[in-house]
Amino acid sequence: QVQLVESGGGLVQAGGSLRLSCAASGRAVSMYPMGWFRQAPGKERDFVAAVSWRGGSTYYADSVKGRFTISRDNAKNTVYLQMNSLEPEDTAVYYCAAGGRVTPVVLTTPRLYDYWGQGTQVTVSP
Numbered sequence: 804q805v806q807l808v809e810s811g812g813g814l815v816q817a818g819g820s821l822r823l824s825c826a827a828s829g830r831a832v833s834m835y836p837m838g839w840f841r842q843a844p845g846k847e848r849d850f851v852a853a854v855s856w857r858g859g860s861t862y863y864a865d866s867v868k869g870r871f872t873i874s875r876d877n878a879k880n881t882v883y884l885q886m887n888s889l890e891p892e893d894t895a896v897y898y899c900a901a902g903g904r905v906t907p908v909v910l911t912t913p914r915l916y917d918y919w920g921q922g923t924q925v926t927v928s929p
Contacts, residue, residue: 805829805918807899812923815889819927823884825899825920833877836902836910839884841895841925848898852884853909862909866892889927896922 811823838853852863852873861873872885902910903917
């Protein structure tokens with residue numbers, strides 16, 4: 804079983820930065836692809852960023868490309884999302900997710916992830 808715990812959310816002004824962390828526990832989690840998703844009130848859960856099992860491949864939603872950076876430290880079983888130049892439109896609950904199989908590919912679809920964290924709120928004020 805894999806458990807994911809997000810942290811680092813909060814309230815920030817537009818143009819500011821936050822770094823989210825996702826601490827993972829469980830067997831083989833360092834070999835799973837990982838991703839970040841977000842969900843704003845009344846909207847579907849959207850893909851934000853994903854990273855492959857060794858961190859060599861990353862993929863971003865167009866809306867965050869150039870502003871957000873996903874990375875992972877497998878020695879610490881932790882995935883990060885550095886968010887810069889934040890905009891009010893980035894306000895959402897951010898979720899960390901782990902794929903449930905050992906694969907080198909990057910996953911961008913929610914249904915391909917087997918494990919989810921509880922989410923952390925990010926609020927960006929104008």
